[in-house]
Amino acid sequence: MLITVAKDGTGDCLTLQEALDNIPEEHDIVVTIRIKPGVYEEKVTVASGAPPILLLGEDPQSTILSWSDNAHTLGPDGEPLGTFRSGTLNVFAERFTAENLTIRNASGPGTGQAVAAFVNAGYAVFRRVRLLGDQDTLYTGQGKQYYNECYIEGDVDYIFGAATAVFDHCQIHTKRSRGYITAASTPEGTSFGYVFLDCEITSGEGVGEVYLGRPWRSYAHTAFIRTVMDNSIIPEGWHNWGQPDRERTSRYEEFESTGPGANPQSRAAWSRQLTAKEASEYRVFNILGGWHPEGY
Known part of the structure; x- marks a missing residue:
């Protein structure tokens, strides 16, 4: 029809x-x-x-x-x-x-x-x-969501929620300083929350002190895989939303981040840099539980 x-x-x-x-x-x-x-x-x-x-x-x-x-x-x-x-x-x-x-x-x-x-x-x-x-x-x-070659902009918690979502070759653009890109609320026991694959993080002129994410709920999961990051990203990368107990349960991960915003040695101690073997599991088909997002 x-x-x-x-x-x-x-x-x-x-x-x-x-x-x-x-x-x-x-x-x-x-x-x-x-x-x-x-x-x-x-x-x-x-x-x-x-x-x-x-x-x-x-x-x-x-x-x-x-x-x-x-x-x-x-x-x-x-x-x-x-x-x-x-x-x-x-x-x-x-x-x-x-x-x-x-x-x-x-x-x-x-x-x-x-x-x-x-x-x-x-x-x-x-x-x-x-x-x-x-x-x-x-x-x-x-549910399960797939974003391909999309442009997403905002300033505070501008990607948020509980779904398992893949952002594949997307541009993520922060408009103002002291912002937060993600606020995941991944349910406990869910293997994947937000996964950014081969994306690019950009920002407006003079924008800085931007965090990659903060945990809206206790078991938030967000991973940036091979993402190019501009200098708007704050060195520690992640924020605990003023709730230190969420540092124990949240999973914040990166693999091969590049660009001036990639500072693995300065990231929050409760985040992780994935190994190559671990990162190999971050494939669209696997993240989305066997669903191939061909569309309809």
Whole structure:
């Protein structure tokens, strides 16, 4: 099934949400939603009962989904939305793929938590997607997630959550000083949390004192494998979030980091530098438990 979304009226629907809402309830095979170039200012939800969905944009520069809710925005009930209802794109479907588009929370700096993509899917794939925001840009709620050749930006805890997620050849960009890239909440007993493979960490001009991560929950796991790091990364690399007990249970790891931000000899004593043998286990197929993220 193919649905085309176009702001100029040349498609089947004018908005992305309209396209999703028009999928017949009994439909259970892949639905491709082609999004023509334009800035689509809407808040979008992919419901839990949706069939496998592929959102296919023209390219990230011309196909943009944007909204500006934040944790303090008042909802229909008159109460603040909170972090988990602030998302621009909200995915609850079991299987979901997005390619060639930008997902933006335009709330702006200093407005608090403001999620661009809230991903609470069973299996999710993002390819060549730009995720733009400030605090809490990407929420990885559950399941297994794969990000390939994506650009993700923010300033505080801008990749956070409990999912097992692979970031493969992505650019991770910090916008302001004294920030935190990740805030994992990996469940106890889970083999892998966040794994960054062959990524690049960049930052805005003059940005410094950026931490690779801090543990949102006690068993947080984050690993950077062969990642190029600019000089924004603080030498100790990792922060305990003011809770020293989490140093015993969190797993923070690196292997062959390069660039001016790579300082293995100065890293926090409770983090680890992996051996080559250990790092060899950090393969996409293995991390994702035998699932190959080909998309749908």
